[in-house]
Amino acid sequence: MKVPSQKIFPEGPEFSRIILGGWRWNDRSFPISEQEKLIDTALELGITSFDHADIYGNYNCQYLFGKVLKNNQALRDKIEIITKCDIKPISGKFPERLLVHYDTSKEHIIESAEESLRALNVDYVDTLLIHRPDPLMDADIVAEAFTQLKDQGKVKYFGVSNFSNAQFSLLQSRLGFPLVTNQLEISMSFTDLIFDGTLDYMQEKRVGIMAWSPFGGGKIFNDKGMITQLNTFAKRYSVSVSAIIIAWLLRHPGNIFPVVGTMKTDRLREIAKASEIAIELQDWFMLLKIARGYDVP
Numbered sequence: 001m002k003v004p005s006q007k008i009f010p011e012g013p014e015f016s017r018i019i020l021g022g023w024r025w026n027d028r029s030f031p032i033s034e035q036e037k038l039i040d041t042a043l044e045l046g047i048t049s050f051d052h053a054d055i056y057g058n059y060n061c062q063y064l065f066g067k068v069l070k071n072n073q074a075l076r077d078k079i080e081i082i083t084k085c086d087i088k089p090i091s092g093k094f095p096e097r098l099l100v101h102y103d104t105s106k107e108h109i110i111e112s113a114e115e116s117l118r119a120l121n122v123d124y125v126d127t128l129l130i131h132r133p134d135p136l137m138d139a140d141i142v143a144e145a146f147t148q149l150k151d152q153g154k155v156k157y158f159g160v161s162n163f164s165n166a167q168f169s170l171l172q173s174r175l176g177f178p179l180v181t182n183q184l185e186i187s188m189s190f191t192d193l194i195f196d197g198t199l200d201y202m203q204e205k206r207v208g209i210m211a212w213s214p215f216g217g218g219k220i221f222n223d224k225g226m227i228t229q230l231n232t233f234a235k236r237y238s239v240s241v242s243a244i245i246i247a248w249l250l251r252h253p254g255n256i257f258p259v260v261g262t263m264k265t266d267r268l269r270e271i272a273k274a275s276e277i278a279i280e281l282q283d284w285f286m287l288l289k290i291a292r293g294y295d296v297p
């Protein structure tokens with residue numbers, strides 16, 4: 001069974017329920033043939049959505065992905081691309097930067113989006129996100145930038161990442177079209193947003209979530225105690241521990257799309273099996289207990 005695709009917002013784009021992240025694609029030992037293999041495997045598994053950001057790999061990851069797209073022109077129509085802007089990290093490419101900061105000016109948003117199109121070798125991206133909330137964000141200005149990119153057909157849909165409900169609501173209030181997602185850290189290693197009202201607010205607005213670092217960036221696999229407990233579930237559901245961790249997120253009614261970061265095809269195959277199982281009610285709470293160390297009250 002393939003990983004299904006689903007709308008992330010009622011009038012929004014359709015993404016595969018498991019998304020492949022591009023953050024770690026700057027590894028020099030990850031030649032283009034390996035990248036092609038990973039993308040082919042993803043497509044074979046039904047994973048058609050790919051998450052990027054301008055800054056990943058010191059601005060290199062989108063270029064790596066773009067090379068694959070250049071070699072295979074037919075690929076663009078089979079996939080969905082998400083990218084992000086607004087973080088300005090310290091980088092040898094930008095010696096004028098004194099510290100990491102954010103930039104949600106109209107000029108920077110448009111410049112970054114256009115650079116993403118060039119890097120990725122595409123005419124449009126499916127969704128552009130503001131990567132991190134900017135304390136200096138002027139929502140009217142962001143709305144101007146988004147509207148221009150939409151009118152020019154360079155970006156189909158827009159969203160945000162790491163936004164609080166108030167920040168989401170502010171930006172939405174200035175836009176003539178809906179924000180379709182909020183990409184957030186949610187995992188068995190970080191459950192806070194399940195309980196602080198964030199997922200409830202997004203569910204109220206019918207805005208699907210992209211969950212980044214669903215394995216805590218790999219940390220989860222170092223927790224021997226947790227892995228031992230998860231193994232019993234893996235055996236019972238006849239899948240791997242990684243599939244259990246992802247299936248636990250998929251079981252949430254908040255329309256969560258985990259964004260996984262593995263660069264290994266065999267691991268991606270194991271992860272994809274998450275969409276073949278449904279975690280039973282009490283098991284979901286047992287997994288929550290394993291994640292947090294205590295029962296719900």
Ligand SMILES: NC(=O)c1ccc[n+]([C@@H]2O[C@H](COP(=O)([O-])OP(=O)(O)OC[C@H]3O[C@@H](n4cnc5c(N)ncnc54)[C@H](OP(=O)(O)O)[C@@H]3O)[C@@H](O)[C@H]2O)c1
Nearest residue numbers: 021022023051161212213214215216217218260261262263
């Ligand atoms: N919006 C944001 O602020 C934000 C922040 C961070 C990340 N992201 C997005 O989220 C994506 C995923 O983040 P992430 O890479 O931290 O996610 P992750 O899927 O939680 O972690 C992936 C890491 O775990 C390792 N790993 C070890 N054992 C594994 C196993 N059995 N199964 C799967 N992975 C295993 C992987 O190594 P191998 O490659 O060796 O498998 C990889 O280094 C990023 O690529 C990016 O697109 C967004």
